[in-house]
Every structure is written in C-alpha cells, then in structure tokens.
Amino acid sequence: MSARPKILVTQKVPDPAYPLLEAIGDVEATMEEGVIWPYEELLRRGPGHDYIYSLLTDNIDAHFLETCAASTPALKMVANMAVGFNNIDVDAATRLGIAVSNTPGVLSDTTGDLAFALLMATARRIPEAERFLRAGKYTGWGPLLFCGAEVHHSTLGLIGAGRIGKIMSKRASGFEMNTLYFDVYRMSPADEAQYNMTYLPMDEVLQQADFISVHTPYMPSTHHLISEREFHLMKPTAILINTARGPIVDEKALVRALQAGKIAGAGLDVFENEPAIEPELLSMENVVLLPHIASASLKTRTLMATMASDNIVAHFHGQRPPNILNPEVLQ
Ligand code: GLV
Numbered sequence: 379m380s381a382r383p384k385i386l387v388t389q390k391v392p393d394p395a396y397p398l399l400e401a402i403g404d405v406e407a408t409m410e411e412g413v414i415w416p417y418e419e420l421l422r423r424g425p426g427h428d429y430i431y432s433l434l435t436d437n438i439d440a441h442f443l444e445t446c447a448a449s450t451p452a453l454k455m456v457a458n459m460a461v462g463f464n465n466i467d468v469d470a471a472t473r474l475g476i477a478v479s480n481t482p483g484v485l486s487d488t489t490g491d492l493a494f495a496l497l498m499a500t501a502r503r504i505p506e507a508e509r510f511l512r513a514g515k516y517t518g519w520g521p522l523l524f525c526g527a528e529v530h531h532s533t534l535g536l537i538g539a540g541r542i543g544k545i546m547s548k549r550a551s552g553f554e555m556n557t558l559y560f561d562v563y564r565m566s567p568a569d570e571a572q573y574n575m576t577y578l579p580m581d582e583v584l585q586q587a588d589f590i591s592v593h594t595p596y597m598p599s600t601h602h603l604i605s606e607r608e609f610h611l612m613k614p615t616a617i618l619i620n621t622a623r624g625p626i627v628d629e630k631a632l633v634r635a636l637q638a639g640k641i642a643g644a645g646l647d648v649f650e651n652e653p654a655i656e657p658e659l660l661s662m663e664n665v666v667l668l669p670h671i672a673s674a675s676l677k678t679r680t681l682m683a684t685m686a687s688d689n690i691v692a693h694f695h696g697q698r699p700p701n702i703l704n705p706e707v708l709q
Contacts, residue, residue, distance in 0.1 A: 386405075388433055392682075394687075398684060398688065424449075425445055428454045429456075430457070438465055440470035444470070447476060457478075460481060464595065479702050489621060492621060497529065500645035501617060527588065531554050536591055537559075543559060581611055588615065592627065596626055609640045617644065618632070628650075629650040633659060688700065
C-alpha cells in the first residue's frame, strides 16, 4: 500500500471522523451536508481509493467493488457508518479480498429510544394531535379528543431479538408491558428471564401482540417477512413499528392492511424504496412517518462516525479492524 492511502468519504459525516483519517491518508470527501451521490457518481469517484468510508445510502454492489478492485490503487476496505450492511455485497467483497466493517453496538440504545418513541407517538396519536392544534382546530378539552391506544400493560411483540430488540424490551419493562418475541435464534432461559422476554413462534407473536416492532437485519430471508398473511394474523387494533429496514415489510401490503382496517396503525422510520414512500401512507392520519433517524442523536452519530474511521485506521496499521464482517479476507 502507498505510504499515504487514498480515502473516499461518500457523505458529510460528524467532524471527529476526519482528523483520524487525515492522520493516515489523503481524504476526498464532500463537505456539503445532505449530498448523496447517485450510483453513477459513486462509480466515477470510487476507483483509485484504498479505502471507502460508506453510508447506508451507497449501493456498494459487485460491479462497484469489481471496478474499484481493478483500479490503482486497488480498494482494500469498505467501512460502513451503519450497523446494517445490506447496502454492501459482502460476498462479492470477500471474493475480491476487500474487507468490510460496520458500526454495531454504539447505536443500540439510541435506536431503541426512537423505536419506543415511535410506538408512543403512534399509539397516542401525538403527531396527529399536534397537527390539529397547530391548524387552529383546538377549541377546548374533549372527552373523546384524540383517544388513542393504551401503551402501559399492553403486549409488545418483537420480531428479532438482537441487541436492539433486547433494548426495546428493557424500555417496555418500564411501561410494565408483556414482551413476546420471535427470532430464528432462541435466547437462553437465563437471557429470556433477564430481558423479560417470552419466546413464541412468529405467528403467535403476531396474533397476540398489541404492538409489533421489527428488529431483524435485512437479508434475502427477511425480505417481506411482514406481508399480507402476517397482517391478516394481527389484531385489528395492532400497531406495527419498523425501525429496522424498509423491505422487511411489504409496504404495498401494509397500505392495503391499513385501508382495510386489518391493523390500526403504523410507525415507520424506514421504507421499502427510501427515500420514496408509498403515496397513500402520506395521507393516513394513523401512520407516523420519520426520515430514517433512529440512531440520530449527535452523540451516537459521532460514535458511529469515529468507529468507522477507527476500522480504516486499524486496517492501515495491519491490525484487525474491530468491526470487520469478513475476517477471512485478512488471511
Ligand atoms: C441505520 O439504519 C444503521 O443501520 O446504522
């Protein structure tokens, strides 16, 4: 590798990430906030870098990786500033000997906070009530004004019980909720007791829960995990919360389920074709929509940003990147 590696940062990220990279290499980056390079632009800029510091908005597919691997210098590593890495073809990267890392752990609490806030906001109709007030429609307290769903002592159904699912259960305990979960990996009895979570097959979780919150990674086996059949199993009073990845939920089937009253509402932080959103959702009052902000506290985003830099720095120094996803490429 050249003495000073070439590093590409694909979006503006929190400031502390840059000096860590500049200490070891030459950094190319956009400093304009909110600029997301389309795929063609990424493909034009990517080749000729040793390291790519990527965001979940970047489609790091096999063609992109092959192009960057064939350039000079050849790409050594993609460090994603996100815990999810479905935007990267990790198998292709492994085949090409390119390391891939993510940023797990540091965002779990913050994401759990937002997932719970979304649950509360949807259940208690907070955005809808605020829109009503700001529109000058509040003429006085009313016994039926914005009656919503009860959160405390209700049943939470978690689909996915990894780091963020467990945090969600901890938040729910404060509201004395009963937490059911389904995951392909069943937790040990000790962990189930510690996190106050009861395992059930997925269909039973869907049938019994008042709130269903999705916390699985997105991969081929979780594509449209929640679709027509699953909505049919849910209670008509159920509320779906998704802070994981959009395509885990079949968004068109969700619209149909809401229109038919098969479920009562949804709180969504992620969408199937981000940033596009099924147009019908935008006009539904029983749906709360957020622009993928679950990990967006300044502290957490700063931790994620430095973690991605740390992975690149470790690789440059010949050390094992702490969050490498395909360690086999280091052999
Ligand atoms: C956010 O969605 C992440 O994967 O970090």
